[in-house]
Amino acid sequence: MLSSGQIKYVSALRVKKYREKSGQFIAEGEKLVGDLISGSFSIAAVYGSPSWILANGPLLIKKGIPFFETLPQEMERISTLSTPSPVLAVVEIPEPPPFTPEPEPGSLHPEGCFYLALDNIRDPGNLGTIIRIADWFGITTVFCSEQTVELYNPKVIQATMGSIARVRVIYCDLVKVLSGLSLKIPVFGAFLEGDNLFKQDIPVEAVILIGNESHGISPELEPFITRKLVIPSFGPSETGKAESLNASVATAIICAEFRRASYQRQ
């Protein structure tokens, strides 16, 4: 049984103001909570169904994580999901990762070193999905403009599906970061007009810059862009066409193409 104070406290963490005040955020689901527990995050408390606690209690005890058996009707009250999962964790917001405007290109892994830079992504689902894509394609650093949606929004956290535990997300002044990085490695921007993504010589190091869902890439970042890329559309256009792709979908296609190029070099 949870106390009404616990239920109130956890529920309040849906709201940015309370996340900032407490320095904590919520994460739900077996995969996500599992990844956070095994990652470097500090877990303040875990709320789990009786059977989840039965299976995971020993690990929680070993790690010194407080846990509370939570009944389905209690889980419904603290969960942000329409179908609550068997586990919800309250997690400490970590210190922001060190601000490194000029990371060492090539230092990260032998298949090449790509960075993502997100210019004012506003949709939480897009940001979380992009972090998951970065994780899949071995992109370890994602730079976000300061107007990008907050990382600890529950919808962002859920959409990362645990990748939040492995990808370094740095909120920063993108003008500063790109002005530094663009001196060393090319910066490719995703546009609706530009050079065909599929006809490029892909370098082994690059920044991939993705713009806002409605407004694209900010004009003040354009001077740092080495090349504008477009994902070509196909088929007859007499009847009209999709005007654009979703921001996370565009990110996925570009990241996949950059990684595919490494096979051609092999």
Place this chain on the structure above:
Amino acid sequence: MLSSGQIKYVSALRVKKYREKSGQFIAEGEKLVGDLISGSFSIAAVYGSPSWILANGPLLIKKGIPFFETLPQEMERISTLSTPSPVLAVVEIPEPPPFTPEPEPGSLHPEGCFYLALDNIRDPGNLGTIIRIADWFGITTVFCSEQTVELYNPKVIQATMGSIARVRVIYCDLVKVLSGLSLKIPVFGAFLEGDNLFKQDIPVEAVILIGNESHGISPELEPFITRKLVIPSFGPSETGKAESLNASVATAIICAEFRRASYQRQ
């Protein structure tokens, strides 16, 4: 001013039961409603802000579409969006497109002919995004298993961003459809283990089969799969990795790769 009956009627269309009863669905946003008006959909009514009506009234009159000036506080009551747009349309659900288990391969356009087949996609955002991806890449037919989320769910419609007006979505028995199609063209299934997507000879005609978000492709469809494809992940895996990609993201990467192959053939 809308009547309370109108507000009640439109709001009820969020619920599947009322959509089925009335044979109507709702669509919101200037781009989406614009695409539906210029497409072949029959629009029962349009609710627009005074300025939207001012700009679009002549077209609506010409097309014989009833419209109602709608105040912001009324729009908030009928809208399904957290930030309502200036326009909402009530649209007639069209007759299902003709069931063609064996379309004519190669008949659609010169760049090749791909079909998407979706096996129990449950997330409305994923289905809508996949329809938008299909539209972008010139894939004109999407087969959905009968357990796929309902096409006229408002979240599906919104996520298509208007592509619903251009892509033919056919709910059907996938066993029947794939057993027919697989006799003529290869069927590629998206799996977490299989052959590297980036090392394939991509044919000019194929079916791309995408499985459910949690359970993947149903066992009863496996006999019709010519090749299992995997989108390779990259980078060090000692520290754990994303376990999978979102279904719409995976669809996008595979469709892009299939289309990219057409440049290599040129």
